[in-house]
Amino acid sequence: MEEKNLYIKIAHWYYTLGMTQDEIAKRLSFTRQKVNRIINSLVDQGIVSITVNGYNTSHVSYESALEEYFHIRRVIIAESYDMENDFLPTLADRAAQFLESFLQTDMTIGVSWGKTLAAVISRLPYKRRSDCTVVQMVGAQNITGDRMLKSDEIARSLANKLDCACYMFYAPTVVDHPETKTMLMKERTIQKSYEWMKQCDVGLFGIGQLTKESTMFQRGFLKEKDISQLQEDGFVGDICMNHVRLDGSWDDNCMENRLNKAGMDILKNIPNVIAVAGGADKTDAIIGCLNSGVVDILIIDDLSAERIVKTLKIS
The missing domain is CATH 1.10.10.10 (Winged helix-like DNA-binding domain superfamily/Winged helix DNA-binding domain)
Structure with missing residues (x-):
């Protein structure tokens, strides 16, 4: 297919x-x-x-419009069948189909976390790629309920599907004090994790919105005051926990010295960054992440693609 x-x-x-x-x-x-x-x-x-x-000719038109506007290699649109509030199953299916053929031998694959990524990896078939390596790109989370949302579980699950090695990032996602992150960065195990991140051939990430409905807020990683400050500073969403503004800029982030994750400098150097995203509340977040220049391949549902094309008036 x-x-x-x-x-x-x-x-x-x-x-x-x-x-x-x-x-x-x-x-x-x-x-x-x-x-x-x-x-x-x-x-x-x-x-x-x-x-x-x-x-679907409208899909081809929207894919080409987004590719040309954002100067990205490829856009893949998943059919949502007009199910605005239940697009994730078909989006995850489409992403899994793409990844099944895209992931090749001897690749190092970095992953983040979240509902979308968990849904994609759960749909991937088992395919032996023992010479591949999976790398956890954001710190660990203590999440109650669905443990598959956790970055370490997502990394392990993908490694299990590919029957390959997995390198974990043994640091908390968010720390309370900048001094804690400074100390962690001196640890050899943390430094080794960043060395693995820099070797990635593929980055597989979701895109998060910056609202109280976001997974980061719902799971307690961002507090209400954090959301308010980031919004006041112009940020609209994140990719791999890197917050971006609508124009794609990411400088002067008040949370940067408290988040443990692969930074935008690392993402910029990954040859194949794949973002999987959709939803009416993520329009600005997706636009911001695409404007940042880190995304090479976008997999998105048709309704979200249409919203972005019409918002930017690029069709």
């Missing part, structure tokens, strides 16, 4: 948008020869006749 969707998108780029084979190859990190073979097979596969068949 993932391969067919990719071939359909290549058909749209080549035949509808007039992109060259070199441009397509560069966007997908393929060789030109591979792109040429795919294009030559499109008619035989029934994907191309006079028009591009088998794909």
Whole structure:
């Protein structure tokens, strides 16, 4: 399914948008020869006749609009079937389909935490990738109830699905005092965790909104005064617990010296940062994270994609 969707998108780029084979190859990190073979097979596969068949044309339009506007490599839209309040199952299914083919041997994969990521990884099939490595990118959380929301459990679950090694980050997500983080950063085990983060080939993250409905607030990692201060400073959301403003900037964050996570400098150097996100309350958060320049691939539900396109008037 993932391969067919990719071939359909290549058909749209080549035949509808007039992109060259070199441009397509560069966007997908393929060789030109591979792109040429795919294009030559499109008619035989029934994907191309006079028009591009088998794909929601509005999805292709929104995907291309977002890719061009934010200068990101790829946008993948999941069908929500107009279920505004229950989009997560189909979004997670679509993300899992993509990851099944995207994750290759000998990759180092960094993960954060949260409901969306937990749903995605729970849907991934078991696929032996014993030479891969999974890295926990944010500190540990004491969460009651659904333990799969925890960053360490998400990392372990993905490593279990891939049958590979997992490197944990043994530090709390949030500390009360900046001095505590300063001391933790001197520990060799913490320093080693950051060395692993810097080796990641893939980063798999959700995007969080900055409201009282956010998981970070609901689980007690941010207090009401923290939310108020961040909002006053212009922040709208976070990726891997890095708060961003609508324009993508992340400087002068009052929480930065109390959060244990991979910073934006690390995320910027990961070759493949994949963000999975959706929901009406995350529109600004998603826009801010895309404007930050750290995201390479966005997997999003159709209603959220439509909202962003219309908000920015880019269709």
